Amino acid sequence: MMKYFNFPDRRSIRKYSDRAISIEEINEILEIASRASTTGNMQLYSVVVTQDSKRKELLSPLHFNQPMIKTSQAVLTFCVDFNRFSKWCEYSDATPGYNNFHSFISAALDTTIIAQQFCAIAESKGMGICYIGTTTYNAAGIIDLLNLPKLTVPLITITLGYPAEIPELTDRIAVNGFVHREEYCDYDNEMISNIYGYKEEIEDNKHYIAENNKQSLAQVFTDIRYKKEDNIRLSNEFVKVLKQQGFFE
Amino acid sequence: MMKYFNFPDRRSIRKYSDRAISIEEINEILEIASRASTTGNMQLYSVVVTQDSKRKELLSPLHFNQPMIKTSQAVLTFCVDFNRFSKWCEYSDATPGYNNFHSFISAALDTTIIAQQFCAIAESKGMGICYIGTTTYNAAGIIDLLNLPKLTVPLITITLGYPAEIPELTDRIAVNGFVHREEYCDYDNEMISNIYGYKEEIEDNKHYIAENNKQSLAQVFTDIRYKKEDNIRLSNEFVKVLKQQGFFE
Structure with a gap:
């Protein structure tokens, strides 16, 4: 199954066909992606490409065993460098x-820019990608596995393959919900009701709220998916990783 | 002058024609860009669009008076939100x-992803963009000017307009200089000589080294453009801004 998704109807792809993607094809895309903007032309990133099935086995638990790690043709870990x-x-x-922290932030922007350009x-080219949002959750483990030296930090993980599905477009808030003219107009x-109200009407969200025994979709976020206690723990762990990797000296 | 730059030969554009770009056109691009990946579909960003010439006058010194602020059709400040x-x-x-810091990092990724998708x-569409890399340098001043509330931080600034120039492609290191297979292979x-050696041979760089009285291109970076003392000062200031905006509680 092949389909060209252009910008307006792109979607993240979590199910991949068995059509192979070679390291040469990945390198070609990365070479083109490296034309994206970079701070002072310093190119403050590295990309570790995981394709070997044994390495994927080791990487998988560091991303909470999300299946795309094993089912994709390649896993790309974009690292601040x-x-x-x-x-x-x-x-x-x-x-x-x-x-230092300023240099980390500059490199994090560089790294995210090339990662997104890679995706685009x-x-x-008809391939599908999915961001695996857990790279900074287990950064220390990924550093060990990928043998990352000081002054590098894993930041973004992308799985790559040809789509074996055409998922529904997910919802987004209206553009005037996040654009401000001349200055920020606080909400x-x-x-807030105008911007987010539609979300409570989506059938999938209704099920989601019910099966979690919550009163609102926001409660699913605050009480289950992105909890304060987890955020605080992850904050402390990531600061520790930044120190360990030499970005707070 | 109009030219379609596709991915392989894109370049940053610093000189813009007087062809106007309306807020409606910008919103349309932002709407499409919002299809990009976002953490848990939370869309943790806002975009402040500056087009008014008086507001640009005020924004300009916060970006060290880089001329693109005033000469572009619009300045977009992408904010963690x-x-x-x-x-x-x-x-x-x-x-x-x-x-907390973990939430800031998640939102910073979201913000950078939509910014780069906007650029692509x-x-x-034939427009040109330039990243203005100084947003985090004067974040406190930008927060004041754009009236940014707590839990928002300006992260990326992009200037937009139709190109009035076709600049030379800038150099990039070879792709095998930043890609690693299966694990990081330290340099x-x-x-290092193989990856960066070509830079010293570029005529512009030779002039650059000479006019700064340096012995190598790297010394121009370390001693003039991105100095340790500046990086440390900017680190401290940005941590202060993150605390002020409520991301270290």
Whole structure:
């Protein structure tokens, strides 16, 4: 099954066909993606491509065994990387000063930009992608598995393959719900109701609320999916990883 | 001058024609861009569009008076936004727990993904964009000017307009310089030389080194463009902004 999804009707793909994608094809897309904007042309990222089934077995539990890790043709871990640039500095009799939070943020933007450009290009070729949103949850484990040195941090994971499904388009809030002209116009209850009200009417969401014994969709987010206690724990763990990797010196 | 730049030969555009771009056209691109992946479909971003010339005058010094702020048809400030989502939670009798670093990182990924998707779509329509890399440098000033509430942080600024130039493609390192198969292969001096050596041979870079009285291109980066002392100061200021905006509670 092949389908070209263009920008307006793109969707994340979680079921992949067995059509292979070679490292050469992935490299070609990454090469094109590297034309995307990058801070001072420093290209502060690395990409680790996992295709070997044994390596996928090891990576899978670090992403809570989400099935796309094993069923995709490739898993791409996009990593913040000031290691390579700093090594170039040292090689060139220059003293790098990038072991700090500002440098991490700059590199995180670079890394996310190339990751998204990779997705847009892959989708324009008929491939499907899915962001696996758990990379920073288990960053320490991924660092160990991928052998990541200091001044690198895994940030984004994308699974890649040709689509074996055409899922429904998921909902999005209306564009005027997130665009502000000239200055930010803060949201009152009426605006919030106008922006989000439709979500409670979606059948899938109604089931979701009921099966979780909640009164509203938002409660599913705050009480089950993205809980405060988990967020605090993950915050502490990620700060620890940033320190360990040398970005808070 | 109109030219369609596709992915492989896209370039950042710093000189814009006077062809207008309306808020409706911008909203249309943003609507399409919002189909990009987002954490748990939470859409943790807002976009402030600056087109008024007086507002641009005020924004310009916050970006070190880079001329594209004034000469572009629109300046888009992409902001991390957990304010709107948290307000929805409160409105829905749910207790949000997103005033922490993990939530900031999740929202920063969401924000960067839609920003880059916006760029890819705008470029596919013949428009030109440039990332203004100084948003986090003066985040506090931008927060004041754009009237950004707690749980929002300006992260990325993009200038937009039709190209009035076709600049040279800038160099990029070879794809095998940043791609790793199965695990990260750390860089030794020979690899660094192979990856970056070509940069010292580029005429513009030779001039750049000479006019700055440096011995290597890397020294221009470490001693002039991205200095350790600046990075440390900017780190401290950005952490302060994250605390002020409520992401370290």
